[in-house]
Amino acid sequence: TVLMSIATPVLTMLYAGGSAEMQTLTCSFTLWCMPQIFFYGIYTVLGQVLAAKEHFAMYAWSSVAANIISCLGFGVFIIIFGKANRMPLSFWNGNTLLLTAGFWTIGVAAQALVLFLPLIKCGIHYKPSFGIRDIGLRSMGPVAAWSMGIVIVTQIVVMITTHITTSVPFVAEKRLGLDQFEVAGNATYQNAYTMFLLPYSLVAVSVATAIFPKISRSIASHDLHSARNDLSEALRHVSIIMCFFTVIFIVIPTPISLALIPSISVQEANLMSAPLMMLAFGLPLTSSYLIIQRTFFAFEDGKSPFIFAAAQLLTELFAFVCCINVLPPTYWVTALGSSVSISYFLTFPSLVHMLRNRFNNDLDDRNLAITHIKITIASIVSIVVGLLVSKPLLHVLNFNSPHMHGILRWVYAILICAITTIIIAVVYLSALLLLKTRELVDLSAPIISKLAQKIPALAPLAKIFEETAKSQSQHEQKNLRIPRRIQSDAKYHDSSNSKNF
Template sequence: MSATSVPPGDPQDVPGGPGDPVEPLGGESGADDRTGPRGGVRRGAALMASGTAVSRLLGFLRLMVLGVAIGATGQAADAFSVANKLPNVLFMLLAGGVLNAVLVPQVVRAYKRHAGQEYVDRLLTFGFALLAGASVLLTLAAPVLVRVLADPDSDAQIALTTAFAYWCIPQLFFYGAYALLGQVLNARGSFGPYMWAPVVNNIVSIAGFGLFYVLWGQVDVAEEWGAGQIALFGGSATLGVVCQAIVLVPFLRRAGVRYRWRWGVRGSGLGRAGNVATWTFVGLAIGLLGYVVVSRVASAAPGGAAGPATDVAGNAAYDYAFALFMLPHSLVTVSLATALFTRLSAQAHDGDVAGVRGSLSSGLRVVGLFTLLAGAGLVVLAEPVVRLLLFSQPQGPVDAVAGVVIAMAVGLPAFGAWSMCQRVYYAYEDAKGMVPVQIAMAAVVVAGTLLAQALLPHRAWVAGAGLSMSVSYVLGTVLAMRALRGRLGGRIDGAHVLRTHARAGLAALAAAGVGYVTLLALRSYGPGDLAGAVLQCAVVGVVMSLTYLGALRLLHVRELDQLLGPVLRRLRARR
């Protein structure tokens, strides 16, 4: 975990690792696209990609409705942002990373044993009990937690944040239940429900936020909120998470899981898992320290700025920017990562060093092709993309969010590579090995954010934090690759990975240059406002993509054929 908050409600960063979508990894092979390990991974990845795409679309509709109801900057937006992130941060700290690092490898092994279901039952029972107890205690501690994450000048904003927190923190239990049940389904080869469940969450939230707007219009000042408004808004967010967890229950039986409440972990084999969980907790706690610094700096930024506070990026602006930053990662990297993580765990368990090395190399290369283009696209199109998302907002908030998007987007390729390295650590259940890397990353985020606060104007504080996150991803990837080299037989195919990234990087720079010139032309001669933003995104996106693909061809980047191979084969098969 870096100094960011990844909402578990949208499974953006679940354990797994991107891999080659064409060639079998680690020496494994399948019969065809419909049977065997390779076909299973492809079907799982395709199903998850479609679920993630629909969830992302609805998630952005949710953000649009949220912006209409409370704005993207200002007191109410920042108050809800902090409160609604509390269960996400607490989940990542107390359960998310621990469950992600422990559950998949343990469940994969459990279902290979005669008493595997009993093991899974005990793990689920322990997890549910832990989540329930933590949710109650942390809900009672809402005022303290709010003070830790927020540092605004307004007492009314603190009071509103605390009121929202009482409604939102119980989401912790249901996020945990969703993760537990979803990972069990993944281990049983049922990938779709886990990725499609957030669709229900988004629909419920959109309905609740929309009803709020119908009843009260936009309410962006903390003093104007009453108990009924808080209950509808906060309750809608929590009800969406409840539905997201419950919808997985029917799929358990269809996947052959017959859960029974079994208490007691003694003799269940959880001792080793507990060791992994402890070190995962340590790593997440380190990352959380960085996030606390970012959150407090972001909450303080609007209070001391010259000019309208709504033109200054705060916590809500950070959330909008992070959602855009995560979109390419969640649509491509995570979809393949989750489907392939089971195989990666099996390779690590079987001592197949060559297989793990191949998965890591192939994943870094293929995902890098996409993230380099996506990062360049976000940098060039930051303003029109934010304009689409915040269509009801004036230019000030749009510019504030766009600046943070650019700062984060430059680190997108490094984030994809760091995520892949994490999955290798998780496959080997080596959470302890990641701790030194996480310490270094957190130090960069904290130092960079505080430096931005000290040297930059208030308007740039959150963008400075975003840039420090990008630097931390680069550092994390370099340190992790060096550490993994020893585990993977002294080599990690680094030269091959670097050559591919260097060529793709040149292609991305060419695409960015052509795209920026096209954007300037459209701004000069095309329509403005929302229609202009739509046209700019569509035309510049196509121009950059074609330029990038052409440059990759000229530079003889072989991974392009691997990336596009399945699509081309399907098109030829339909003729």
Template sequence: MKNNELFRASGIMAIGTILSRITGFIRALLAVAVLGTALLADTYNVANTMPNILYNLLVGGALTAIFVPQLVRSFSDEDGGHGFASRLVTTISGILLLLVLVGVLFAPALVRLYAPEFSTPGFETEREIAIAFTRYCLPQIFFLGLFTMLGQVANARGSFAPLMWAPIANNLVVIVVFAAILLTQRAIEIGTITDLQVQLLGWGTTLGVVVQALILIPVVKRSGIHLRPMFGVKGLGKSFGLAGWTLVYVLVSQLGYLVTVNVATSAAVRSAQAGITTGVGFTPYTSAYYIMLLPYSIVTISIVTALLPHLSKLAIAKNVEEVRKQLIRAIRMVGVVTVPSAVALLLFGPLMTEALYMGVSLDDARYIGFVLSALSLGLVAFSINLILIRGFNAFEDTKTQVTSIVIINIISVALSYLFLETLDSNWVTVGLGIAFSISYIVGLFITISLLKKHVGRLQVSEFASQHGRLLLASLIGMVPFFAIAQYFNWAYDETTLVMRIIRLAFVLGGSGLAYLLCARALKVSEIAGLRGFATSVLQRRRKN
């Protein structure tokens, strides 16, 4: 895949991804405005996160990793792949429906598993609200699976945009729900939230996922794949065999995330017991994590999703050298955005969250910024790791990559519990951000070492030098603006929302322009490629 082709394919998805992330961010802001950042918000976020965790744990990771390469192969079948796709969709749908029923029945046990300290005496209300939210949100599992399967069918047929655009509808539905509640009920707290409000928030969130999935049905029909109920596992043996190791990979990853949820909610409960009113638990972590993912999502996911079907074809053709080149090219291209983004999030985290999270107190917003700065340290390694994992998937090797995720999660879990026991409860969530970053930085080198069995020795120097110049350009361009913000104490100054937004725009706009000029002066060739990527996005937007 040439650069121009990659830019065009990525540009299609980037438009959808950008709008998806913008609407998703508005959704997150409204959620914080309605529920705050303390224990009530944690009950909702734990419940709303659980369907994603269970879905990925049992099915989702296998679908994403295995479906596209196997579909590409099935196109050479006599029926053009229709039977393979139909049998897989039917089989997985049945598994997901069963999973929903079991989850709803055992919702109290799930809440005890993910947020054990909600069962602490004095927090019975939080526990009951979390159980109710969980039961309303768990049906999302089925529709998440349907969305993924239909989206992967479209991707395998070369239609990338729908998978990026459908979440916008999801976000818009939930935005309407939260906005309606915000307009009709200004203050919702643990002691005042009604059963109707819990139902509206829970079912409204699930409705967004339902809409997201169903709008892909006509897209798949237009792709030429005719799905119909087909029972049986004929031809699926290899897919489920490959999925076995993928499930191990996802299991390890989700167990690590379980620890994150456990530690964050434990910190929130302990802080509440100590009389700390600032939200310091799971909600600040997820809020910061969402911001950290914005640059990663818009560029990394767009490029990687466009690249995966092509990598699969190259791997099938045993063109190993071209696979290696494509991976390096993607890493270098993504670094143009992720490296300066990581520096900006590190330096300006509290300044960003003070302006963005206007629905909560400044202390709550600043705390999210501290967590964001901690997470930013791992952004680049996290993005590169995703690209390299797609290299394993292209070769249908779901076993080797397990070693990497095991090491990443061992480090993360060990540091998370260490911070829970050694840090003050109000700083534990910041520690979780540091644990995330350290684990992915170490894990990156493990992943690089493991991938050489497929693509030969992947020299870090092939992208490290370029990333070093990007880092230098970022620091030269951004540190002066950081010094200005620190000198005038902008991150801690009690001022109006309008003034905070103006300051943030000045800092980000000025440092962004300075970074581009410095990167160009340091002869980073991918800067021109970034312009090509942006041009393709704008051209696509005009056509649409």
């Protein structure tokens, strides 16, 4: 944290484009945010300790503390200064920086420090130790080194892309004579990327955190069969949820942008829509990679994730550079979102190949393939129906009218999101149910059963899910067979004296 704070001016020069005044402001914001490195480190370490102890509640909810504190700062900012859009750079001073970047850093600190409470309840008491002996570096050293490599490669690519996106408004003004505020730049992309990360953070990170200890225990006991089944189940369940969010982002990008970020205008939301849609196509693969990465870590393998990350990031950078040399500046941010998704599609097979080698060439391929084919069909149907519903709805509500009041537009955005999401959910779930998707029953049956106890109208639906679950269970028992690689698993088990998995 100290080194990064000292290097802030250099980092600002590398990452941020634009005028000297803009770089100075960026440097000020960065200095306020640098302590977050230390507190995010504490949060990550304590969170993983709690996850290993299977205490997930406080780890999952600690981010609420950060959000409350940061929202408090932003709330005071809005009360005093309003939206503060299109303000000169001189507007930003110590007070405005404190209420924005300062409160954000305080929130991150609270998010980390609050985890000491459940840690103490687990019987683990913090004792400062300034040495590096007996902290697991012998076994985790290589994994940590490869992980650091991922961070370095990621930051190099982010540095290049961020430098370009921060320069887009200035380039567009110079080349095309456009108003800088009418061109999608780095702020637009960051807003779109933040929305893209919402389901990723809520679902993929939660599943990866919960499944990692279980897979680690199976691999540590050389039970590849159980680890494979847990991994396959996690990937299939996450894909069902993530593809639903992909459909939502593709169908209603502008309304959902306005609903989640009410301070922006329709024009700003429209600028966010294209990169958000492009990022959404890669959401399922991005989420799957996180779970697969944790699985490699359970094998104490950091090299395979590094190889994939390097290939994916370099592919992303190559695609982005090609795009900016062909397209006008107004499309550069959208091109970046497209490059991210394209890079995952092109490089993901290599990740699967490396993962298959870890599981003796058996990844439960049949179940994974069948489930993802069903999910793809359901997603396409949902996108078509969603577009047929949302377009007339936007027209009837006159949503894009420049004369609509800001609060009314926000209410309409929420209304459109609610109606469209409900319709898409019904179509998506119905399609998966018609395709007899077992994972849907696994996810939904317990929830619907509990709801049916309180809402009698849901009893018929609960009965359908119950009968489907029984039918699938009988079908699985009829077709139950010994895994075709069980012999390889046995050999793996016999190698318990080997240090290398």
